[in-house]
Amino acid sequence: MRYAPEHKARTRTRILDRAALLFRREGFAGVGIDRIMEAAGLTRGGFYAHFRSKEELFAQVLDREGDLARRLRESPDAARVLSGYLDPENRDQIARGCSLATLTGEVPRRGRAARRAYTRQVEQLLEELEAHVPAGARDSRSRALEALALCVGGIGLARAMGDGELSRELLARCRDAACAALEGGAA
Amino acid sequence: MRYAPEHKARTRTRILDRAALLFRREGFAGVGIDRIMEAAGLTRGGFYAHFRSKEELFAQVLDREGDLARRLRESPDAARVLSGYLDPENRDQIARGCSLATLTGEVPRRGRAARRAYTRQVEQLLEELEAHVPAGARDSRSRALEALALCVGGIGLARAMGDGELSRELLARCRDAACAALEGGAA
DNA sequence: TCTTTTATATGATAATAATCATATCATGCG
DNA sequence: CGCATGATATGATTATTATCATATAAAAGA
Numbered sequence: 001m002r003y004a005p006e007h008k009a010r011t012r013t014r015i016l017d018r019a020a021l022l023f024r025r026e027g028f029a030g031v032g033i034d035r036i037m038e039a040a041g042l043t044r045g046g047f048y049a050h051f052r053s054k055e056e057l058f059a060q061v062l063d064r065e066g067d068l069a070r071r072l073r074e075s076p077d078a079a080r081v082l083s084g085y086l087d088p089e090n091r092d093q094i095a096r097g098c099s100l101a102t103l104t105g106e107v108p109r110r111g112r113a114a115r116r117a118y119t120r121q122v123e124q125l126l127e128e129l130e131a132h133v134p135a136g137a138r139d140s141r142s143r144a145l146e147a148l149a150l151c152v153g154g155i156g157l158a159r160a161m162g163d164g165e166l167s168r169e170l171l172a173r174c175r176d177a178a179c180a181a182l183e184g185g186a187a
Numbered sequence: 188m189r190y191a192p193e194h195k196a197r198t199r200t201r202i203l204d205r206a207a208l209l210f211r212r213e214g215f216a217g218v219g220i221d222r223i224m225e226a227a228g229l230t231r232g233g234f235y236a237h238f239r240s241k242e243e244l245f246a247q248v249l250d251r252e253g254d255l256a257r258r259l260r261e262s263p264d265a266a267r268v269l270s271g272y273l274d275p276e277n278r279d280q281i282a283r284g285c286s287l288a289t290l291t292g293e294v295p296r297r298g299r300a301a302r303r304a305y306t307r308q309v310e311q312l313l314e315e316l317e318a319h320v321p322a323g324a325r326d327s328r329s330r331a332l333e334a335l336a337l338c339v340g341g342i343g344l345a346r347a348m349g350d351g352e353l354s355r356e357l358l359a360r361c362r363d364a365a366c367a368a369l370e371g372g373a374a
Numbered sequence: 375t376c377t378t379t380t381a382t383a384t385g386a387t388a389a390t391a392a393t394c395a396t397a398t399c400a401t402g403c404g
Numbered sequence: 405c406g407c408a409t410g411a412t413a414t415g416a417t418t419a420t421t422a423t424c425a426t427a428t429a430a431a432a433g434a
Binding site: 025029109123166 | 212213214215216217281289290291292293294295296302305306309310328329332333335336337338339340341343344346347348349351353356357360361363364368
Binding site: 007008011042043044045046047049 | 410412413414
């Protein structure tokens, strides 16, 4: 090993980070290897030493996406996390946001690997959501599923509509509904 | 008028139909003018006699998308319509499905026109949903918003996960939650 | 039948795509 | 200090892109 042992791994991580950002901002077909590598401070040459194809890169980007699950795990207050998620500020930060919402529409078009990675992330997220359902409440699984759909649907719709009264109204309503689904008395 | 007066209009409609299909299946950047025109039985030459740009075409595709709203308007049974929407069969028909769900992620990347067209469609859909809230129930607007987010989030997530137990479970749960939100007693 | 007008087709341009073969660089070991 | 090797760069290939200028086809009125 001539380079430091973690050198290549760090480069790889950098590529993945930049690719995640660009995929979220421009979509899979909207950004090329050249721009991804340039954003990572490299040129296209080395790409195939790290990934076998653009599709594989995409799947691995999804594999690393556990931000929302992490925030839930680290916070005792699920309502707070969900409220921060269904917020105009998060809506306007598409590139930094969670890929589960931003790349939802891209995944069906990509291969098996992407779908599997996505599904795994959903499963992990559901576990964290379920852990926040008050003890004793029935149907914690259903509650988690409902909250998840409200988050993904709410932020997606709000982003498509941009800034405006309806967008904010929708976010507010989804915020309430998601919190009620998780912690409220219904269901 | 040398050609029949509605000749060009019919061609235009055909282009819009095919473009809608292809955009839903492959995304905005995933399909080119050539393929769209070929799918409409033409060549790329005539495209710019119908639309000023690909972006304008995309916005006009969104403008014509009122399928779910129409189904709601024509059916007295909203629960039936929503159940058909949040169904594995509809999940697997991405190309034919409603663009509000399939193209959600594309809209923020496209221009003002696309966002406005999308927002208009959401407004119309909300009106139809609200019309199905039982008379006397409070907060019909909130109920409609919640049902909408559950539909878009549910079908989007289910498509990204493909066919599988979790996907079906999520659809079933969203179906129940959306119907309960619209017609149930809570909220 | 011939002309005029509208609708579509052909061909071109300049840019960018994914991928790979080959070349160069940087670095730690001897 | 130089060399071997792993990491990155260069250059090329083949394909496709949006867009437009120009050419052709079709059809209705004379």
